[in-house]
Amino acid sequence: MDWQPLVLTFKLAVVTTAILFVVSIPIANWLSSTKSKIRPVLETLVSMPLVLPPTVLGFYMLVAFSPENAFGNWLNEYLGIKLIFSFGGLVVASVIYSLPFMVQPIQAGLSSLPSTLKEASYTMGKSKMTTLLKILLPNIKPSLLTGIVLSFAHTVGEFGVVLMIGGNMPGKTKVASIAIYDEVEALNYAAANSYSLILFSVTFVILLLVYLTNGGYFKRFAQ
Amino acid sequence: MIRLNLKKTLQSAGGKMVLDLQLTIEKGEFVTLFGESGAGKTSTLRMLSGLLRPDSGTIEVGEATWFSSQENIDLKPQQRKVGYVFQDYALFPNMNVRQNLEYALQKNQDRAIIEELLEFAELVELQQRKPETLSGGQKQRVALARALVQRPEILILDEPLSALDLKMRIKLQEYLLKVHKKYKLTTILVSHDIAEIVKLSDSVFELQNGSVVKKGTATDFFGLNKTSAKFRFSGEVLKIQKEDVLYVISVLIGNDIIRVVSDPKEAELLKVGDQVLVASKAFNPIIQKI
Numbered sequence: 001m002d003w004q005p006l007v008l009t010f011k012l013a014v015v016t017t018a019i020l021f022v023v024s025i026p027i028a029n030w031l032s033s034t035k036s037k038i039r040p041v042l043e044t045l046v047s048m049p050l051v052l053p054p055t056v057l058g059f060y061m062l063v064a065f066s067p068e069n070a071f072g073n074w075l076n077e078y079l080g081i082k083l084i085f086s087f088g089g090l091v092v093a094s095v096i097y098s099l100p101f102m103v104q105p106i107q108a109g110l111s112s113l114p115s116t117l118k119e120a121s122y123t124m125g126k127s128k129m130t131t132l133l134k135i136l137l138p139n140i141k142p143s144l145l146t147g148i149v150l151s152f153a154h155t156v157g158e159f160g161v162v163l164m165i166g167g168n169m170p171g172k173t174k175v176a177s178i179a180i181y182d183e184v185e186a187l188n189y190a191a192a193n194s195y196s197l198i199l200f201s202v203t204f205v206i207l208l209l210v211y212l213t214n215g216g217y218f219k220r221f222a223q
Numbered sequence: 224m225i226r227l228n229l230k231k232t233l234q235s236a237g238g239k240m241v242l243d244l245q246l247t248i249e250k251g252e253f254v255t256l257f258g259e260s261g262a263g264k265t266s267t268l269r270m271l272s273g274l275l276r277p278d279s280g281t282i283e284v285g286e287a288t289w290f291s292s293q294e295n296i297d298l299k300p301q302q303r304k305v306g307y308v309f310q311d312y313a314l315f316p317n318m319n320v321r322q323n324l325e326y327a328l329q330k331n332q333d334r335a336i337i338e339e340l341l342e343f344a345e346l347v348e349l350q351q352r353k354p355e356t357l358s359g360g361q362k363q364r365v366a367l368a369r370a371l372v373q374r375p376e377i378l379i380l381d382e383p384l385s386a387l388d389l390k391m392r393i394k395l396q397e398y399l400l401k402v403h404k405k406y407k408l409t410t411i412l413v414s415h416d417i418a419e420i421v422k423l424s425d426s427v428f429e430l431q432n433g434s435v436v437k438k439g440t441a442t443d444f445f446g447l448n449k450t451s452a453k454f455r456f457s458g459e460v461l462k463i464q465k466e467d468v469l470y471v472i473s474v475l476i477g478n479d480i481i482r483v484v485s486d487p488k489e490a491e492l493l494k495v496g497d498q499v500l501v502a503s504k505a506f507n508p509i510i511q512k513i
Contacts, residue, residue, distance in 0.1 A: 020407035119274050122300040122306040124327040124373055133325065138317040 001194050004171055005179035009199075012087070012175060013155040016094040020102040020151050021144075023095065028106035029132060047100045054097060058164025061093050065165065085167045090175075093161045101150040109143025110136060142214045149210045153203050224250055225377070225409065229270055229280040233433070235261045242266055242433035250285070250376075253403050253410045255420045255441070258430035264413045265310075266435060267430070268379050271411070272307050273300035284377070306370030306378045306408075310385065312362045314354035320365050321350040327372035336372055343367040343405075344398070360391040367398065371406060378403070380412045384419065389477050396422055417445060417457045417513070418477075418496055445500070445513045455502035456481075457513060460495050474501055483510045 031043060049057060065072045065083040075081045083089035113136060121131040137144065159177040166173030168182060176195050183192035211220060225248040227296045231239045242263040248254050269275035271282060273289070276297065282290035315323050324337050329504055335493040341347050344364040354362060363383060370378060380399070384392045396419060403410045403423075414420050420427055427444040429437040438445065445457070458476035470490035472483045483501055485493075492512055495497065502509045 003329055080280060100255075103482075114311060114313065116309045119300070120307065120309060120313040120369075121326075122274070123272055123305055124369075125301045125329055126326075127301065135315055135317070139315070 001191060002170075002179070005174050005176045006198060008087075008171070008174065009090070009156055009176040012090055012094060013152045015091050016098060016155045017102075017148055017152045019091065019095050020098060021148060024099065024102040024106055024147065025132075025137070028103050028110060029136075031103070032107045032110035044102050049097045050100050054158065054160030055122065057097060058093065058161040061089075061096075061161070065089060065092075084165055085137045085169060085173060087172055088183050090162055090173055092167045094155045094158060097158060097161050098151045098154045101154045102147040105143045105147040105150065109140030113139055120133060145210060145213060149206055153206055156199065212219055224248070224283075224285065225271070225505075226281070226283040227267070227271065229267065229277045229282070231266065231270065231275070231277045233266055235265065235459050236276055237261065240433050244430070244433065244435050246428060246435060248409060248411065250409055253400075253406060253412070253424045254341070255412045255414055255424040255427045256430055257414065257420060257427050257444075262430040262434040264430055265381055268307075268381055268411065268413065271303075272305045272379060273303050275297060282483060304373070304375045304377065306373065306375035308366045308380045308383045310364075310382045312366040312431040314362055314365055314369075316354055319351050319353050320346055320357075323354070323365055324369050324372050325390065327369050329373050336374070341377070343402075355484050359387050360395060363387065363391075363395055364398070367402065371402065374406070376409060376495075378406075378410045379409045380410065382413050382415070385415070391421065392416075399423060421445060421457070455500055457498060457500050459496045460493055460499055463490055463493060463495065465490075472499075474499060474510070 003172075018094075027042075027046065031039060031046075034212070043154070062084065063069060067073050067076045067082070067084075075083060081088060083092055097100060117135055117139070118131055121135050122128075157177065159181070162173065162175055163181075166175075166178075168174050168178050173181070176199055180192045180195045180199075183189070183195070225246075227244065227246040227248075229242065229244055231242045233242055240261070240263065244263070244267065246267070250418065266275060270290075271275050273314055277290060280290070281288065281292070284303075288294065289303055290294050290296060299460070315326065318326060321337065321341065324340060325334075328334065328337070341350055344367060346361075346364060346368060349357065349361060349365075354365065357365065367383070383399075384395055387395065399410070399412075400423060402408065411421060412420075414423075416505040424441045426438065426440050428435050429444075456476045458474040460472060460482070461475050461480060462473040464471045464473075465487075468487070470485045470487060472485050472490065472493065474481050474483055481501065489510065493510075498513050500509075500511055500513045502511075
């Protein structure tokens, strides 16, 4: 069996999750505390990937990143970045595609904290940044874990977006979900089954770990 | 001296309310804001500490201006030297008692204050405990000690004792008085408990619908100076019973029910639920509405 698609899948998931974690915290923090009128619009945009067919997202990214178009051309000419049919493009697409899975749990966690925690910290002369890092985030660890795992698992499972803008290039953009499709098309059911079984088991174990951790099973077991 | 002149339209449970109040508090005073819920007490404290922005007006503390809508000055809560004890204590769940206090340290501040406050609030033995494992009274002491770490000039207490039982309340009232004197604070308390107010505060402001409707020293305020008495307690009328020519009035004082004899004329002025003062001059007890 060719392990490359699996390695690529998990590499993509790790990179995507790491970027999402950093990007989502400020977004979630802003959404949970703002009274701005554009908040519903931004919330909608963040949540769009939940309901939009991945092919729609992939199609527009394909158009936008194409060197035929102004934006894609600019990226290519001035920054030397080519996002179509490349690993970099997959990462950008995955970050957008999995955004709600990271932002929503963190936003919900932050909203659930009493506002007096934040206010108490401010009256002690602490900046918003210090308050976020030392008080708010440490008190929503379960939400952070949920966000990380959901984004990771969701990226492992993505198919449509990858196919649209990544294509099927071995070692570069051929992730496990594409490989499965490929093998089935070639009537190679045994190989498809191996990939599928591995994805199935890995995602099951990851999600199980989250529910066990957030449900406090490990703590009880340790005592 | 703290001078507040504030205007703010608030959304309260009963609809819109316009808070419009002028308050002057002397340095070193222990002041209580008294009044029904929704009268604007907490909002006033939040505006003083910078957590809520007034629509217009000024906040002056000593020589400094903390807020002025005309001059466009609005110091952030971080820049105002205010120790704030919240009604829900707002202890940081991820830190133990000592870490909660240490978090409040200012840049380059001497750490000795931590030991001093742990000792003062009798928290030395609890210092490694997380807030969730503490009782209400212990949490209250942590919140109070934590508010004092940054050595504020103004201490704000928003109904700090309302969730505690009577014994704990009395003990913590002693603490508050000691803290107020020891650290030379200007203390502003929100409280509904008349006994507590009389015991702790120098002066009282009554708020109603966002304005100050009455002010005075604590004893004047509740009319306690009109009787010269040997002992006196305040409580709540539970029952008024007629017995022959007299009335027997049951009054709840703290956790005790006391029965006081009253003549029909006095009893007519009272109804169940009234706050009353029970006092005695050697032999005959006096009971009057406050």
